[in-house]
Amino acid sequence: MNTPDTAGFRLARYTKADQQEILGTGEDPFGVAETGLAWLPKEDHFGIRHDGRLIAHAGLRRLPVTVDGSDLTEVIGVGGVAVAPDVRGHGLARRVIATALAHATTLGPPHALLFCRPPLVPLYERLGWQAIPPETPVRVEQPGDRVITMPLRTMVTPLHEGARWPEGPLRLRSLPM
Numbered sequence: 001m002n003t004p005d006t007a008g009f010r011l012a013r014y015t016k017a018d019q020q021e022i023l024g025t026g027e028d029p030f031g032v033a034e035t036g037l038a039w040l041p042k043e044d045h046f047g048i049r050h051d052g053r054l055i056a057h058a059g060l061r062r063l064p065v066t067v068d069g070s071d072l073t074e075v076i077g078v079g080g081v082a083v084a085p086d087v088r089g090h091g092l093a094r095r096v097i098a099t100a101l102a103h104a105t106t107l108g109p110p111h112a113l114l115f116c117r118p119p120l121v122p123l124y125e126r127l128g129w130q131a132i133p134p135e136t137p138v139r140v141e142q143p144g145d146r147v148i149t150m151p152l153r154t155m156v157t158p159l160h161e162g163a164r165w166p167e168g169p170l171r172l173r174s175l176p177m
């Protein structure tokens with residue numbers, strides 16, 4: 001396939017079948033099943049289509065947070081980032097995330113946040129994201145009133161000029177997205 005040059009756009013909805021169109025029907029397409037985490041669905045969805053086929057997705061969800069000693073109360077969570085296996089390495093994740101973040105800048109919170117497996121940290125750094133140091137505690141809620149330490153890496157990026165991520169332990173006041 002030639003590198004698709006289609007722009008990203010907002011999807012009216014994003015179903016399990018849409019995700020399977022991109023990633024196939026494998027058991028663990030994001031490679032995070034072993035964490036056993038429960039996740040929230042995303043609220044806004046962005047995609048790239050090529051020849052009528054959905055080939056990339058990124059989702060957004062507003063999340064309540066606290067960071068010790070700061071007044072930060074909300075972030076825009078980014079999740080469900082997916083590119084079809086046969087079109088990876090052509091900048092489609094970059095493009096669909098940029099489309100999602102352009103929308104995120106209109107939502108109010110000063111930062112976007114995502115969770116990823118450690119091998120993906122360099123990719124997101126390349127896209128301008130900053131990894132929260134592994135020694136900084138990141139706690140998230142799970143079913144049954146549990147609060148656990150997030151086993152994945154946490155990354156943030158500013159949505160507004162001059163926004164600076166505060167230092168200190170991060171607590172997500174919800175399930176992760």
Ligand SMILES: CC(C)(COP(=O)(O)OP(=O)(O)OC[C@H]1O[C@@H](n2cnc3c(N)ncnc32)[C@H](O)[C@@H]1OP(=O)(O)O)[C@@H](O)C(=O)NCCC(=O)NCCS
Nearest residue numbers: 030081082083088089090091092093094115116122123126
């Ligand atoms: C992770 C995933 C979305 C990447 O999609 P992709 O379309 O291949 O990514 P891109 O081509 O847009 O690459 C983004 C940038 O990261 C760079 N990059 C890729 N791998 C890298 C690595 N290991 N180290 C550093 N940079 C890397 C690319 O060169 C590109 O930068 P550039 O545009 O300046 O060249 C895709 O592999 C996927 O769907 N994986 C399965 C689902 C998944 O794990 N999603 C992530 C959930 S957090």
